[in-house]
Amino acid sequence: MIDLNGYRVSADEPSADAPIVALVCDICGQHGKPSDVRWYEPGYAPSIPQLVADAEQHEKKGHTP
Numbered sequence: 001m002i003d004l005n006g007y008r009v010s011a012d013e014p015s016a017d018a019p020i021v022a023l024v025c026d027i028c029g030q031h032g033k034p035s036d037v038r039w040y041e042p043g044y045a046p047s048i049p050q051l052v053a054d055a056e057q058h059e060k061k062g063h064t065p
Contacts, residue, residue: 004055006028007023008025009022010024019042021039023038023040024036024037026059027063031032037054037058038058
């Protein structure tokens with residue numbers, strides 16, 4: 001199972017009814033790489049299993065977006 005300590009969920013709210021959510025990798029950010037793992041569609045709320053799956057995919061790719 002993946003360790004999610006290096007990941008966080010960020011939200012930008014261009015409008016109250018359609019926040020944009022992103023999964024962010026702090027490990028990549030600390031190494032000068034782009035830290036955004038995935039941006040989700042406005043108004044979409046990813047489930048915990050989806051966030052875990054996206055983080056696992058990110059790690060399998062060697063921390064590349």
